Amino acid sequence: MKLLNNMVAIRPFPADEIRLKGGEKLYLDIRFEEYLNAQTAGEVIGVPDRLVYNPKLDNCLDWDTDMEIQIGDTVIFNYLAVKNARHMMHIMEDGVVCMPYDKIYTVIRNGEIICVNGFILVAPEIEPIETFLEIPDTALHKSKQIGRVLYAGKPNRAYRMETLLTGHSGPDSPVESGSRVVFNWNDAIPIQPNAELRGEIKREVIYRMQHKDVHAIVPDEANVLA
Numbered sequence: 033m034k035l036l037n038n039m040v041a042i043r044p045f046p047a048d049e050i051r052l053k054g055g056e057k058l059y060l061d062i063r064f065e066e067y068l069n070a071q072t073a074g075e076v077i078g079v080p081d082r083l084v085y086n087p088k089l090d091n092c093l094d095w096d097t098d099m100e101i102q103i104g105d106t107v108i109f110n111y112l113a114v115k116n117a118r119h120m121m122h123i124m125e126d127g128v129v130c131m132p133y134d135k136i137y138t139v140i141r142n143g144e145i146i147c148v149n150g151f152i153l154v155a156p157e158i159e160p161i162e163t164f165l166e167i168p169d170t171a172l173h174k175s176k177q178i179g180r181v182l183y184a185g186k187p188n189r190a191y192r193m194e195t196l197l198t199g200h201s202g203p204d205s206p207v208e209s210g211s212r213v214v215f216n217w218n219d220a221i222p223i224q225p226n227a228e229l230r231g232e233i234k235r236e237v238i239y240r241m242q243h244k245d246v247h248a249i250v251p252d253e254a255n256v257l258a
Contacts, residue, residue, distance in 0.1 A: 035078050035079065035081075036080065036130075037081070037082060038080060038092075038093055038132050038133050039122075040078070040079055040130065040133050041076070041077040041078035041079075041124060041128050042075065042076055042107065042109070042128065042129060042131060043074050043077050043126065044071040044074035044127065044129065045071065045073050045074050070111040070114070070115070071114040072113075072223075073106060073107065074107060074114075075104065075105070075106060075107075076103050076106075076107055077128050078103065079099065079102065080133070082099065083097070083098070083133060085097075085192075087192045087193075091132075092192055093132070093133065093134045093192065094134050094193065095134065095149065095150060095188040095189075095190065095191045095192065097134070097149050097150055100139065100148045100186070101148060102141065104141075105140065106139070106140040107138065107140070108136070108137060108138040109135045109137065110135040110136075110137070113129075113131045113132075113136075114131070116131070117129035117130060117131045134149050136148055137151040137240055138151065138240075145182075145183045146183075147183050147184060148185050149185065149188070149242075150204055151185050151241070152181050152184045152207060152240070152241060152242065153181070153182045153184075153238050154179040154180065154181055154213065154215070154220070154239045154240075155237075156174040156175045156178070156179040156220070156237060156239060157174075157175045157178045157179055157180070158174065174237050176217030176220055177217060177256070178212070178214055178256050179215070179220075180210065180213075181207055181209050181211045182209065182238065184206070184208055184209045184243070187203060187204030187205070187206040188203065188242065188243070188244070189204075190202040202244070204242070205243060205244075205246075207243055211249050212249065213247075213250070214246070214247045214248040214249075215246050215247055219241045220239035220241055220245075221241065222237060222238070223240050
């Protein structure tokens, strides 16, 4: 399979299907709230020979990064990627679509979680509440400013459009898994509700962002004021 530079061939998993770790499948009725059930995960069918980063080209990646995915990987990608690929007629046989490499943010390979394109996955901290009542987990407030890095990919080397990327031109200042970080809530994007189930990452709230979106790394004992 010969693909254009920067394009990846992916067979999206059905939007109405959740794959369990044991191999079983659950089927969903997605007639309601379809936007919450967009196709956000799939299997990699083909990869380009190389990635091209040249800001002078129209089809340039938004950032300078390495190609880290392989055929057979499960990947999680932007919720609009499949819709846009079909709109642009980037469709192949058996439901396979072609999408730009920079729309992918997580790879799952042999049970390992690998962030790509400079992304990191952050678990938000629970904000303390002063009360004598026992509060269920579902009612606890998740911070939009402080969290723990669960997975961290390689930093990006540069960015194509500084004005669209909050003035950041790169290279990234790297953060590591396990770091306690402070970030702007505008940059904290919750991964899609079903993506973590299909990709088998986690069922809790997880934010995705890039290394560049971290404002500070703080000690565990530090109090951070909102």
